Amino acid sequence: MDTHTADTAASGEAAMGDILQSTPCEGVLLIRMNRPAARNALSIRLLGGIAGALRAAQSDPGVRAVVLAGDDKAFSAGADIKEMPDNGIPMWGQKERLLAWKTIERFPKPLLAAVEGYALGGGCELTLLCDIVIAGEAARFGQPEVRIGAFPGDGGTQRLPRVIGKSRAMWMIMTGNFIDGRKACEWGLATEAVAPGQALPRACEIAREIAGMSPIAIEMIKQEVLMTDSKPLDESLSLERKLLLWQTEDHDEGIAAFMEKRKPVFKGR
Ligand code: CAA
Numbered sequence: 001m002d003t004h005t006a007d008t009a010a011s012g013e014a015a016m017g018d019i020l021q022s023t024p025c026e027g028v029l030l031i032r033m034n035r036p037a038a039r040n041a042l043s044i045r046l047l048g049g050i051a052g053a054l055r056a057a058q059s060d061p062g063v064r065a066v067v068l069a070g071d072d073k074a075f076s077a078g079a080d081i082k083e084m085p086d087n088g089i090p091m092w093g094q095k096e097r098l099l100a101w102k103t104i105e106r107f108p109k110p111l112l113a114a115v116e117g118y119a120l121g122g123g124c125e126l127t128l129l130c131d132i133v134i135a136g137e138a139a140r141f142g143q144p145e146v147r148i149g150a151f152p153g154d155g156g157t158q159r160l161p162r163v164i165g166k167s168r169a170m171w172m173i174m175t176g177n178f179i180d181g182r183k184a185c186e187w188g189l190a191t192e193a194v195a196p197g198q199a200l201p202r203a204c205e206i207a208r209e210i211a212g213m214s215p216i217a218i219e220m221i222k223q224e225v226l227m228t229d230s231k232p233l234d235e236s237l238s239l240e241r242k243l244l245l246w247q248t249e250d251h252d253e254g255i256a257a258f259m260e261k262r263k264p265v266f267k268g269r
Helices: 003-010 044-058 095-106 122-128 144-148 156-164 166-175 181-186 199-211 215-230 233-244 249-259
Strands: 014-016 019-025 028-033 065-069 074-076 111-115 118-120 132-136 140-142 192-194
Touching (some): 019 044, 019 199, 028 044, 044 095, 074 122, 111 199, 132 199, 144 166, 181 192, 215 233, 215 249
Parallel strands (some): 111 132, 118 140
Antiparallel strands (some): 019 028
C-alpha cells in the first residue's frame, strides 16, 4: 500500500478515480477532488467522477447534503488546459464534459463548496453552482481564461454577473485578476470567509445542520430559490404559491413538534 492509499484508508475516504468520498457525519457526503499535482484541474475524468458521485447521492435517501472540496492549495484551477481535443471536437465541447456540468447544475440536494487555495476558471464556475460557499480567507477566486485568449465557458459569463453584478464581473473576466476569500464574501460569491484551513470543517458543520431538516423542504427551497435565475418574477411567485400547497408528513411533524415543544423528527415524506 503506498503512502497516499494508506492515508486515504486511515481517513475513511474511498478513492474513486479522481475523487475521494467519505461521510464526515450522518447525512453528509464529502466529495474531495483529488488531483493535487494538477491543482485539481477539471479533467473530463474528474468532472465525470463528481457527476457520478452526485447521481448516486441523488438517489440515496441517506445523503441529505453534499460538500465539495479540493485541498489546501486548490479547490480547482479550472478546466484541464492540457487535455487534448478528441475526434476534432475541442475539449470544452466534449459530450461527457457537458453532461457532467448538467448533472452538477441539476443536482437537487444542497451542494456546499469548501474553498481553500485557487478556485479559477471552471473551478470558480463550479462554486457558482454550489448553494453555499465557504472560503478560506486566503482562497483565490478568478476567471483567468482571458489570459489564454478565451473566456469563461462553463456558465461564468452568465452566472458571475448575476451573483456579483455586471461591473465586478466585467473586471474579473476582462483582467483575469483574482480576489481573495474575504472579497469573495464581500461581493456575494462566498457565504462566509473563515481562517485558512477552516473552510472544510465549517462547510461540514453547515451541511450537518441542513441534513437535520426535512429533506423535502430543503429540496423545495433549492428549487424555488434557483427559479430566480430562470423565470420571470410573476411566474416564479405563482409557482412558489402552488408548491406551498404541498402537504407533507414532515410539515405536519414540524408543526406538531412546535406545539409539543420538542425537536421534530423528519422522515423525508
Ligand atoms: N489545467 C491543467 N494543468 C494545470 C492547470 C489547469 N487548469 N492549472 C495548473 N495545472 C498544472 C500545472 O501545469 C503544473 O503542472 P506541472 O507540475 O506538470 O508543470 C501543476 O498543475 C502545478 O501548477 P503550477 O506549478 O503552475 O502551480 P502554482 O501553485 O505556481 O500556480 C495556478 C497555480 C495559479 C493555478 C497556475 O497553475 C495557473 O495559472 N493555472 C491555470 C489556471 C487557468 O488558467 N484556469 C482556467 C482554465 S480554462 C477554463 O476553466 C475554461 C472554461 O471555463 C471553459
